[in-house]
Amino acid sequence: MNGCIKAVFTSLICFGSLTAGDVAQSLRAPSDVGPDPDPGSSFWKAAPVVIADRDPFGKAVPGHRTEIRSRWTDQNLYLLFICPYQQLYLKPNPDTKNETYGLWGWDVAEAFLGTDFQNIRHYREFEVSPRGEWVDLNIELDKPHHEDGWKWNSSFQVATRVDAAQHIWYAVMRIPWTAFDTPPRPGAELRANFYRAQGPPPDRKEICWQPTKRPSFHTPEAFGRLRLIE
Numbered sequence: 001m002n003g004c005i006k007a008v009f010t011s012l013i014c015f016g017s018l019t020a021g022d023v024a025q026s027l028r029a030p031s032d033v034g035p036d037p038d039p040g041s042s043f044w045k046a047a048p049v050v051i052a053d054r055d056p057f058g059k060a061v062p063g064h065r066t067e068i069r070s071r072w073t074d075q076n077l078y079l080l081f082i083c084p085y086q087q088l089y090l091k092p093n094p095d096t097k098n099e100t101y102g103l104w105g106w107d108v109a110e111a112f113l114g115t116d117f118q119n120i121r122h123y124r125e126f127e128v129s130p131r132g133e134w135v136d137l138n139i140e141l142d143k144p145h146h147e148d149g150w151k152w153n154s155s156f157q158v159a160t161r162v163d164a165a166q167h168i169w170y171a172v173m174r175i176p177w178t179a180f181d182t183p184p185r186p187g188a189e190l191r192a193n194f195y196r197a198q199g200p201p202p203d204r205k206e207i208c209w210q211p212t213k214r215p216s217f218h219t220p221e222a223f224g225r226l227r228l229i230e
Helices: 008-015 146-151
Strands: 023-028 049-052 066-072 076-084 108-114 122-128 134-140 157-163 168-176 189-198 205-208 224-229
Touching: 023 189, 049 189, 066 189, 076 108, 076 189, 108 168, 122 168, 134 146
Parallel strands: 023 066, 023 224
Antiparallel strands: 049 066, 066 076, 076 168, 108 122, 108 189, 122 134, 157 168, 189 205, 189 224
């Protein structure tokens, strides 16, 4: 990466003008906290919200209106996912202590985040399951096997909670800024998209914040922005 998080105007010329719906916001927090998946906490009540409720081609996915909130400090970026579900599809024998390769084959919430505005095919991927399994990847799409990026380690942390009565699961990611090679500052932007995969085949649901217009989530041309605000 070459620190191109500052090159916002260049990126707009290269990839098209943004609309209000393409930009999520992350509100600065006064101090760091542990990962807390309670949306009613004082930390999360003030956080800006965006909604993921479309499939990759932009069609509404009823009953899966996913809320994503974000906050940041000088040390960490925080994301909260609020995930309605119909039927959980969970990997047998979960391991919450070690990284789970292939987690994307089960129920997950995902954040794709990049600070390289020149090479948009290079970004980070973070995933968490309803039971707190996790995987993080350094994605370089021009490499023959970009899934090999799972060997990278961001040291991000997760916490989850499942409300079986309400059919909602909650997940928090706390991602250190060291994962991005670029320090945060108010007004800075990351290239971003948020996703979910939910339910067993053959009725598995795929849910996006910014529809990709193709089957793959790995479509960086479709990313929006996550803007850091005071």
